[in-house]
Amino acid sequence: xxxxxxxxxxxxxxxxxxVWGAIxxxxxxxxxxxxxxxxxLGEVIARYNxxxxxxxxxxxxxxxKCNDDKxxxxxxxxxxxxxxxxxxxxxxxxxxxxxxxxRIIFANPAKMASHIRHAAAAGVSTMTFDSExxxxxxxxxxxxxxxxxxIRCDAAEAQCPLGIKFGCDPASEAPRLLKLAAVLQLDVxxxxxxxxxxxxxxxVYAQAIQFARALFDLGGCVGHRGMRLLDIGGGxxxxxxxxxxxxxxxxxxxLAKHFPDPSVQVIAEPGRYFAAAAYTxxxxxxxxxxxxxxxxxxxxxxxxxxxxxxxxSFNCVLxxxxxxxxxxxxxxxxxxxxxxxxxxxxxxGLDLVCGAARLPPLCAGDWLVFRDMGAYTLPVASAFNxxxxxxxxxxxxxxxxxxxxDLWPLTEAHFMYGAPLTGPQLPEAATPAAVAAAxxxxxxxxxxxxxxxxxxxxxxxxxxxxxxxxREL
Ligand SMILES: Cc1ncc(COP(=O)(O)O)c(C=O)c1O
Numbered sequence: 154x155x156x157x158x159x160x161x162x163x164x165x166x167x168x169x170x171x172v173w174g175a176i177x178x179x180x181x182x183x184x185x186x187x188x189x190x191x192x193x194l195g196e197v198i199a200r201y202n203x204x205x206x207x208x209x210x211x212x213x214x215x216x217x218k219c220n221d222d223k224x225x226x227x228x229x230x231x232x233x234x235x236x237x238x239x240x241x242x243x244x245x246x247x248x249x250x251x252x253x254x255x256r257i258i259f260a261n262p263a264k265m266a267s268h269i270r271h272a273a274a275a276g277v278s279t280m281t282f283d284s285e286x287x288x289x290x291x292x293x294x295x296x297x298x299x300x301x302x303x304i305r306c307d308a309a310e311a312q313c314p315l316g317i318k319f320g321c322d323p324a325s326e327a328p329r330l331l332k333l334a335a336v337l338q339l340d341v342x343x344x345x346x347x348x349x350x351x352x353x354x355x356x357v358y359a360q361a362i363q364f365a366r367a368l369f370d371l372g373g374c375v376g377h378r379g380m381r382l383l384d385i386g387g388g389x390x391x392x393x394x395x396x397x398x399x400x401x402x403x404x405x406x407x408l409a410k411h412f413p414d415p416s417v418q419v420i421a422e423p424g425r426y427f428a429a430a431a432y433t434x435x436x437x438x439x440x441x442x443x444x445x446x447x448x449x450x451x452x453x454x455x456x457x458x459x460x461x462x463x464x465x466s467f468n469c470v471l472x473x474x475x476x477x478x479x480x481x482x483x484x485x486x487x488x489x490x491x492x493x494x495x496x497x498x499x500x501x502g503l504d505l506v507c508g509a510a511r512l513p514p515l516c517a518g519d520w521l522v523f524r525d526m527g528a529y530t531l532p533v534a535s536a537f538n539x540x541x542x543x544x545x546x547x548x549x550x551x552x553x554x555x556x557x558x559d560l561w562p563l564t565e566a567h568f569m570y571g572a573p574l575t576g577p578q579l580p581e582a583a584t585p586a587a588v589a590a591a592x593x594x595x596x597x598x599x600x601x602x603x604x605x606x607x608x609x610x611x612x613x614x615x616x617x618x619x620x621x622x623x624r625e626l
């Protein structure tokens with residue numbers, strides 16, 4: 154039996170629970186000082202089921218780049234998803250989980266030679282291209298590859314446009330590339346596109362599917378008689394409460410019109426759609442500064458410093474153009490939200506998480522929560538300045554666990570029943586029982602005590618001072 158690492162396991166939650174309550178429970182131990190994620194695996198299952206209901210013809214091939222959390226990838230494999238991998242390491246990750254190579258598309262149109270060799274050795278033969286150079290490279294390294302031409306068709310508005318980097322023009326470049334591939338006796342099996350990540354204009358999918366149809370027809374004429382794969386890429390909405398209904402209706406209508414033949418396999422490469430809403434991040438305020446306006450008419454402003462920043466999870470603010478929203482974990486009855494900004498822990502002035510927020514007056518030791526933090530956050534994060542990356546604590550309702558537990562490649566070992574939220578991934582709580590149990594290991598006890606003391610110090614408890622009241626002076 155494969156060993157399942159602690160971080161790849163999910164806690165099965167009995168009774169009624171929610172993510173907010175779970176965060177509160179972890180924070181209430183008083184020993185948690187590092188930022189952490191709570192991942193609700195049930196959200197991923199719900200989204201997978203919604204996809205199957207609304208886009209029955211389109212097989213999701215999850216874009217691993219979006220969040221390569223092994224538990225997420227394993228759960229999606231168990232549900233039946235395929236995978237879009239962009240590199241050797243991503244192919245390795247997915248293959249090691251046990252996913253068959255036919256369920257992987259190497260969807261990077263500009264691949265390194267060693268990565269193509271790795272794909273060939275792993276049996277991953279379906280890959281994208283958008284240039285002559287890539288065709289020549291593949292001809293030398295993997296002449297039996299099944300090629301998918303990536304065309305450009307951009308949404309009018311997208312959080313992260315991708316067309317500026319990838320995709321050949323469907324009218325002026327693609328026909329020549331299809332002919333060149335035929336001359337090189339390479340096998341082009343399909344067409345792919347990506348309208349842009351976080352697309353806000355869904356009509357563009359219909360336009361792109363129409364372009365793909367024209368290229369299927371042209372491909373057939375120049376010798377690619379086996380074209381049978383349409384890959385409609387990513388771009389699907391992922392934030393909590395987002396809805397697939399509108400985009401699904403547009404795609405289904407375009408498929409019915411342009412690809413009525415059911416023998417054409419249709420896949421998509423959703424990333425954000427599966428990952429974003431499942432991960433909620435909790436960060437702690439560890440310092441603050443009041444900025445007093447120079448002019449009497451100016452508004453005062455508080456700078457809050459939290460333990461994760463743009464070099465960690467909030468890199469998404471810079472690279473993924475995300476606008477993040479902070480919510481205080483606890484309620485502050487009677488407190489008015491006041492102007493503030495939220496800064497990361499590093500010594501860099503660029504480390505600004507949120508420049509203009511409004512929050513009730515917070516103290517060091519208070520926690521903030523950010524929803525929808527699962528897409529393009531952790532895989533990009535670094536431990537710059539020595540600040541640890543947040544750990545992920547995965548939770549799953551017991552009813553969902555029943556459905557998932559027999560689905561390979563998940564195994565019994567992936568599920569933890571009756572495990573406390575403050576289990577092995579967190580420092581032990583300094584309960585009298587824990588302290589007594591650790592009596593034989595005095596150094597460890599000291600560490601537990603030190604952690605408790607630190608969070609109490611941040612809240613001013615060890616001085617007997619109510620910092621909230623002090624602030625009002
Ligand atoms: C080739 C490719 N496919 C899929 C995705 C995932 O896109 P999204 O997260 O918008 O679904 C990306 C994102 O960059 C991509 O480059």
